[in-house]
Amino acid sequence: MDHLDTLRRLSRALTDPAHAMTDLVAEATALRELLEHCSTLSTAGGMPVNADASVLDSGLAISPVQAALCALQPYRTIAFIKGLHAAIGTVLRAHERVHVLYAGCGPYALLALPQMALYGEQVGFTLIDVHDESLRHARALVDSFGLGDCVDAWVCADATHHRIDPARPPHVIVSETMNAALRSEPQVAIFRALHAQAPAALLVPERVTVHACLLDPARELSPPVPDASVPFTPPQRDRIDLGPIFTLDSEALAAWCALEGDELPAAAVRVPPFGPAQQARLLTKIDVYGGHRLDDYECSLTVPQRLPGRMPVAPGDTLQFSYRLGSSPGLVCARV
Ligand SMILES: C[S@@+](CC[C@H](N)C(=O)[O-])C[C@H]1O[C@@H](n2cnc3c(N)ncnc32)[C@H](O)[C@@H]1O
Numbered sequence: 001m002d003h004l005d006t007l008r009r010l011s012r013a014l015t016d017p018a019h020a021m022t023d024l025v026a027e028a029t030a031l032r033e034l035l036e037h038c039s040t041l042s043t044a045g046g047m048p049v050n051a052d053a054s055v056l057d058s059g060l061a062i063s064p065v066q067a068a069l070c071a072l073q074p075y076r077t078i079a080f081i082k083g084l085h086a087a088i089g090t091v092l093r094a095h096e097r098v099h100v101l102y103a104g105c106g107p108y109a110l111l112a113l114p115q116m117a118l119y120g121e122q123v124g125f126t127l128i129d130v131h132d133e134s135l136r137h138a139r140a141l142v143d144s145f146g147l148g149d150c151v152d153a154w155v156c157a158d159a160t161h162h163r164i165d166p167a168r169p170p171h172v173i174v175s176e177t178m179n180a181a182l183r184s185e186p187q188v189a190i191f192r193a194l195h196a197q198a199p200a201a202l203l204v205p206e207r208v209t210v211h212a213c214l215l216d217p218a219r220e221l222s223p224p225v226p227d228a229s230v231p232f233t234p235p236q237r238d239r240i241d242l243g244p245i246f247t248l249d250s251e252a253l254a255a256w257c258a259l260e261g262d263e264l265p266a267a268a269v270r271v272p273p274f275g276p277a278q279q280a281r282l283l284t285k286i287d288v289y290g291g292h293r294l295d296d297y298e299c300s301l302t303v304p305q306r307l308p309g310r311m312p313v314a315p316g317d318t319l320q321f322s323y324r325l326g327s328s329p330g331l332v333c334a335r336v
Contacts, residue, residue, distance in 0.1 A: 004145050011114035015085040021078045028074035038144050041107045041137040043068050058160040059186035059329045064134040067106030076299035080111050083288025084174050087202045091171040101126045101170035103159035103190050104177040107137035116150035124152040132156045160193040169198035181210050181282040181305040183330030195253040207249040207287040212242035212269050216277040242269040245321045266321035273315045280313045308333050
């Protein structure tokens with residue numbers, strides 16, 4: 001079987017609605033191994049993995065090697081591939097060809113290749129990455145599968161400065177340029193810049209929600225790296241959900257259009273009485289698209305995070321959150 005056939009077989013399995021995320025770890029692993037095998041990038045090296053990262057005015061752009069290593073997280077790969085597949089399917093009900101803008105494709109174009117293998121020339125991707133090296137590896141990889149006709153444009157640029165051709169706006173904008181609790185990396189700034197130019201485009205992920213929560217870390221017991229052969233039983237957690245404090249979706253982006261400056265609004269929460277072992281944390285929920293989602297601990301993006309500045313909290317406190325844009329983006333929090 002040649003590499004394109006293998007890519008097609010794995011992509012078919014990964015996007016099959018009959019298979020749940022938990023059943024697809026072997027396929028996600030095989031996809032990563034296939035891309036590693038076919039890629040011109042070597043992830044084995046003596047340099048620190050983030051030596052080639054760039055600090056942009058919108059946040060940290062991780063290095064080509066670190067971007068490749070994201071494929072080591074199977075649930076992240078599966079949920080994003082399934083979600084993007086569903087979004088393209090939605091657009092295809094009304095259009096013959098779907099234009100997808102992929103901001104931050106990394107060296108593997110990991111989310112795009114399965115769609116190209118399945119949809120062929122029904123999809124036309126604009127692939128953007130700020131790192132020329134990532135884009136070069138991605139291009140060599142796409143060409144090695146003979147899928148170059150599924151790419152309309154290769155763009156080496158900071159996606160927050162990318163100008164969309166108003167005559168040909170994308171139907172789907174996909175970006176996976178985030179970290180847990182939307183800190184450090186430029187997901188918010190990228191969606192804000194691109195959605196303002198193409199407000200009708202479907203977003204992948206369609207919603208990222210950060211919740212505040214009180215939890216007992218000893219009763220969380222994050223699961224090990226997913227292994228299909230070991231069923232995971234979640235422990236009895238001890239949590240008090242304080243509700244969503246920040247949401248990134250098309251409604252929020254539309255509401256922020258008129259805002260200027262480097263701060264976006266977020267919610268305030270009042271801290272109720274809580275147990276001696278409980279601590280404040282931020283939880284990240286990612287609705288990729290069409291019911292495909294990433295929940296707590298399913299990948300590094302959804303691991304609970306301490307409050308910004310590790311701020312101590314007490315019952316009765318009111319915490320006012322906001323989102324700071326700029327080269328070190330993220331939620332900030334003040335006691336009011
Ligand atoms: C987490 S990686 C995602 C890689 C790819 N989605 C994958 O799963 O393999 C993020 C990628 O986005 C790129 N990136 C980050 N910020 C960017 C920006 N402002 N404009 C363009 N690319 C950006 C990084 O260079 C990196 O390749």
